[in-house]
Amino acid sequence: MTAVFAEGGHRGVMVAEVMAGLKLAPGGRYLDATFGGGGHAKALLEASAPDGLVLALDRDPAAIAGGRVLEDRFAGRLRLSEGSFAQLGTILAEHGWERIHGAMFDLGVSSHQLDTAQRGFSFRFDGPLDMRMDQGRQTSTTAAHLVNGLDVRELTQLFFQLGEEPQAKRAARAIVEARARELFTSTQQLATLLQETLSSGRPGLHPATRVFQALRMAVNNELEQLEQGIKSAMEHLAWGGRLAVISFHSLEDRLVKQIFKTASQPPPVEGPMRLLPQDPQALPPYVLMTRKPVTPGEEEVRANPRARSAKLRVIQRRPLDAPGVA
Ligand SMILES: C[S@@+](CC[C@H](N)C(=O)[O-])C[C@H]1O[C@@H](n2cnc3c(N)ncnc32)[C@H](O)[C@@H]1O
Incomplete structure (x- = not known):
């Protein structure tokens, strides 16, 4: 460091x-x-x-x-x-x-966490879909585990409650459909899907912002x-x-x-x-x-x-x- x-x-x-x-x-x-x-x-x-x-x-x-x-x-x-x-x-x-x-x-x-691609916090960089603040010291669940493991209802609830994402259900459905073809491993995979699926709702706000926030908050039990x-x-x-x-x-x-x-x-x-x-x-x-x-x-x-x-x-x-x- x-x-x-x-x-x-x-x-x-x-x-x-x-x-x-x-x-x-x-x-x-x-x-x-x-x-x-x-x-x-x-x-x-x-x-x-x-x-x-x-x-x-x-x-x-x-x-x-x-x-x-x-x-x-x-x-x-x-x-x-x-x-x-x-x-x-x-x-x-x-x-x-x-x-x-x-x-x-x-x-x-x-x-530093946000700008380090390897940490997987940002939709601006390509990195593993991780988001653990403690780098796995105590937290074993990563963002990829949630995205690949929760069902449509659970993902919808997560995006709505922790991300306050108004299009939570649409995002959840698109994720579940996409992962049937290929599991999510990277931030860019998820960011691209969300960009194609959701409208940003606010000028200057990336469509993936709220979903990424929800995942980060859930992974780290914030x-x-x-x-x-x-x-x-x-x-x-x-x-x-x-x-x-x-x-x-x-x-x-x-x-x-x-x-x-x-x-x-x-x-x-x-x-x-x-x-x-x-x-x-x-x-x-x-x-x-x-x-x-x-x-x-x-x-x-x-x-x-x-x-x-x-x-x-x-x-x-x-x-x-x-x-x-x-
Ligand atoms: C916004 S940054 C703090 C920046 C700092 N005030 C500065 O001036 O550089 C938040 C930091 O809090 C840590 N953090 C967040 N949640 C935490 C938690 N539950 N327990 C311990 N550290 C946590 C993060 O790892 C991160 O490094």
Whole structure:
């Protein structure tokens, strides 16, 4: 892995907004749950200098290998760990980090993953129909397994639910017909079929976009991972600690919004206790920092079109000295 990867192969999205949202301070312990090309991790290290610590996680061994350069540069302050959101609690415990002062998630795939044909994430390049973020370390199902193995009903459901593809059934039928002649092994095989079968629906949107997104999300179990990861990070926040999440499509954002909303509302009182007067001091343990998601400015979108659909939400664990903290 070359330094180019760790040094900016991936352009971090809304870096300034995330740093402002997290309110970093020297000496703090910060988690970057999606290390990728290290853009945000580097900003976390700089903003918490001279002695803030960053634990950076990624399930992709290539991302971790690429980050060793940064680890050397910030000797003693950056720790890299290969693992998934679902393992977050265990990884934090391994590092003795019971409490963290801030955490961030920058969801989706990195430019490096997307632009490496061999990883099979992109319909723009020809590669194996793979899409496993962890390169098979724990995930054994590839996109090819799903495309060749699910029936029309299952494929339709997958494309509709995870890709929000309005022509899900048409895509599913075409796939099942085509694979009777030849099984799918490459991204180009699938992209070509979808291009011939579907209309893009939106100018500039490749007809394969939504189906590829659905397959990637299913292969990597992304929504379940996200829910587990966010809840785990929230549980480990110190009083006053903040969590920032950047999502790139509506399913992710909806999930983040829902989790944050529930956590920032007073817990429902059940049973006979609900008849007693409510304690006005009993405030919820988390505070929403962003009522509406923060979106990137025009200049950033112009410079980095990938930022176009980004939405940032931030939540804070209520500071200990705030009224109502139990
Ligand atoms: C958009 S990139 C992050 C880019 C990074 N913020 C930067 O500035 O370079 C997302 C990264 O998160 C990783 N990732 C996605 N889902 C994950 C999960 N469930 N567990 C661990 N890492 C995950 C991906 O492998 C990818 O490298």
